[in-house]
Amino acid sequence: MITSRALALLLIALLGTLGPAWTARARGAETVRVGSKNFTEQEILGELVAQLIERRTGLQVERKFGLGGTGLCHAAMTAGELDVYVEYTGTALLNVLNQPLQADPAEVFRIVSGEYRDRFGLEWLPPIGINNTYAVTVRDSLATEEGWRTISDLKDRAADMTAGFTHEFMERPDGYHGLQQVYGFGFGSVRDLEPGLMYDAVAGGQVDVICAFATDGRVSAYKLRVLRDDKRLFPPYEAAPVIRSVLLAAHPEIREALADLNGTISDQTMRELNYSVDVDGRRPATVASEWIRQHREDIEGTVAVAASIRPDGRAGWWSMLVERRLELWHKIVEHLLLTFIAMLIAVVLGVPVGILIHRHRGSSAWVLGVTEVVQTIPSLAMLAFLFAALKVLGATPAVAALVLYALLPIVMGTFTGMKEVPSETIEAANGMGMSGAQRLWLVELPLAMPVMIAGIRTATVWTVGIATLSTYIGAGGLGDFISRGLSRNDPQLTLLG
Structure with a gap:
């Protein structure tokens, strides 16, 4: 009875939580899905778009912030999984349209707005005013x-x-x-x-x-x-909302709602908004809400110029493999070194700990409990914490994290293997006059070895996989390719990792 009542309450709670989302999705176009990439400015601009739509229309907004990069956002838009997000003209021209860069910001905007409308059914609203080169x-x-x-x-x-x-x-x-x-x-x-x-x-x-x-x-x-871009490498990066044409046709009031963004945020104003979040620690939603209330209209008209760089086309996977074989080999070596060093340290620490908790059974529960708790910590959170604690990038925090995650199967395998050695064998060794060290090396460890090796094998598999996340703290490895591929929505580059 208690179990049934608890399950019923849990079901009601889930329906109460998910119900509004299901209802909103069922209403289709009445819910506008606003996205952003995974950096501060994008979250602020995403909040500005979302809050203006919420305040000026009767539409609900679903926020999908922190998406990996341009490729993912664009793919989500064309797939209908996203309705609007803020993009940069130079990024669209080069990374999405694969066209050579232009120095004139107005010409860049004309090209991207026309191509997006004709090829993808997406419309660019007027630029916000910032040039985030x-x-x-x-x-x-x-x-x-x-x-x-x-x-x-x-x-x-x-x-x-x-x-x-x-x-x-x-x-x-x-x-x-x-x-x-x-x-x-x-x-x-x-x-x-x-x-x-x-x-x-x-x-x-x-x-x-x-x-x-x-x-x-x-x-x-x-x-x-x-440093001044004296050879004009970087293109204009004017930010502007990009929205699905179908949604805009069904709800023209969105265009009017977002008109307050047209040319109203200068580079200096954007720096101040970003500073409020990155340095002062304020929430993007709060910063955006305050800007909407204040609504500054001064604009800085500075723009950047660009060289004519023609982007490389996306090569086939085999071509990419051949072209980047030396870089791939370098990343493989980095990845294997991270794994090898972490496993070596984990075995040196984990095996003695497993032996100790077998000798002192009273400590086994809390030692194993601690290693189990470590497994519940998300890998990225662990890496970020170790970077903050150690204040160093690269292999040191990465290896530290990998060691922590590898300890559980090694300690558990050693403890279990030692525990499964038959008591009759232990008594026979004692009867032969063996010392504790002799019994350990000549009897217990050889018999426990199959279980210990199984634990080490499991830890190695985990370590190889988790090591890919070391890319986020500059430790290199195959995760570099995977992360870049995900940020650009490039399956070939992801597969290279």
Whole structure:
């Protein structure tokens, strides 16, 4: 009776929670799905769009924020899984349309708006006012010491520098590939980093140069310097809402609701909004709500210019494998090294712990309990915590996390294997006058070895898989390809990892 009543209450609670979502989905177009990519500015702009629609129309809004990148957002729009999100003109021209860049912002907007309407059934609303171009950025103190003012000034020192770039920047033709093509140099070491980690990494000296964003408030907060793009690598990146034409035709009031965004947010205003979230720790929804109430109308008219870089077409998987075989081999070696070092440490720690808790049975419950609790911590959360605790990027926090996750099967396998050694065998060894060490090495460990090896094998499989997430803290490995592929919705690149 108690069980049935509990199940009934649980079912009612689930229906109460999911009911509104089901009802909203059933009403179809009456629910507008607003998306954003996975960085601060996108969440703020997504909240502005969502809140304006909620306030000015009778439509409900479903937020789908934190999507991996341009490729995923665009795929969701064309698949009808997303109704509106804010995109950047240069990104659309290069990454989606695969067209050569143009220097004129108005011409770029004309091209992308026409192509999106004709090819994808998507409409670009007027630009919001910001031009969030990429910005090659270094510590201000280092720039002053070296006398750096432009990107070209880095050429003589680039081979000795470590760069930290986002996954998407690493794969964009106007990103690292474009930088090498236009400026004629690359950096000695390059780490794939999440946008949120880049600024901490460069400010803390873990990397020397990053691909910042022109409207990011952390540039001044972290005392960084943006180097002038003297060879005009980066295109115009004017932000504007992109919306499904079918939805706009059914609900023309959305266009009017979003008209308040037309040309009203300057680069400086966007930097202040981003600063409020990234540095002051405020919520994007709160910052967006306050802007709507204040509604600033001053605009900065600065725009960026771009070189004519023709993007590379998406190659077939075999072609990509051949073309990038050396990079793939490097990533494989990184991945195997992470796994090997972590497993070596885990075995050195886990086997003695398993032996100890077998000898002292009273401690087995809480030791195994602790290792089990570690397994419940999400891998990304563990990596982020260890980065914050150790304040270092790369292999150190990655190996630490992998060791923690590998301990449970190793400790459990050792404990179980030792426990399954027959008591008669132990008594026989004692009867032969063996010491404790002799009994351990000559009797217990050999008999427990099959179970111990099974635990080590399980830990190795886990470690190989979890190691892919090390890409988010700059540890490299095959996860770099997977993350870049996911951010660009490129299955071939993902499969390469």
